Amino acid sequence: MKQANLELHVAVLLFGVTGLFGKLITASPLIIVFGRTASAAAIILLGLKICKVGLAASSKKSRFFMLLSGLVLMIHWVIFFYAIQLSTVAIGVIGFSTFPVFVTFLEPILFKQKLRNVDIASGVLVVVGLLLVVPGLSLSNSSTIGLLWAVFSGALYAVLALMNRRLVETNSFMLIAFYQHSTAALCLLPFMFVGGESLDLRTILLLVILGVVCTALPQSLFIKSLKFVKAQLASVVIGLESVYGIFFAALLLGEIPSLRTVAGAIVVLGAVILAMKAQSTPEHEIES
Secondary structure, three states, rough: OHHHHHHHHHHHHHHHHHHHHHOOOOEEEEEEEEHHHHHHHHHHHHHHHOOOOOOOOOOOOOOHHHHHHHHHHHHHHHHHHHHHHHHOHHHHHHHHHHHHHHHHHHHHHHOOOOOOHOOOOOOOOHHHHHHHHHOOOOOOOOHHHHHHHHHHHHHHHHHOOOOOHHHHHOOOHHHHHHHHHHHHHHHHHHHOOOOOOOOOHHHHHHHHHHHHHHHHHHHHHHHOOOOOOOOOHHHHOOOOOHHHHHHHHHHHHOOOOOHHHHHHHHHHHHHHHHHHHHOOOHHHHHHH
């Protein structure tokens, strides 16, 4: 149990570092995401071969949705890194961390479940938190635009999470991850020849680290930890991703968040925890 908890926190810590690469890598979001997905797909393919897991999906329908989810993953990550380059790591990770709230609102629509008052309350809290984070309501402010893109990135990730919920019922998670990362990399491959950007050794190394250390490795640790750690606890720990991101951005990049940004982050994190706990609590217990 202790090892599983350690693996869970290490995974979330590595996920939290991801946002820093949007500032460390001097390349377009398209190149960043291509490098990340291509290197992650290569490592996951190696893992599939070692574990002797076949590459065939459970059905044609599953294969189609795996490919479609790879497209969603690609767009989500491109937008996420674009948001960070427009604003700061703190604003980017706070905007993205709203994705569990989107899941809370989308699940009742897609799976014909009842929307509860606690779900609405979590959504209101997110809006309040984001209003604290945003420096102004003017679209001429790059940080405001960055936050909006980051929230959109979180919404796309919520869609991806719900797609994975269906796919993982009949397919291996590693197989789903391979399809998603390889699809994203292949979709971005044509852009590598038209952008005119040249990559130096430092950029290539950072892209490989991003794909292997901050993508393939934490995904494996996270899934492995779920064998012993309850999903509810894991969901709450994921909320620490934004905290780690803000901390390392301040430590390594000198991006010190304002008190208003910190206050907004706390409100958003509280809303996320509320939404996650509501998902795991029976309706009659909430009403009582």
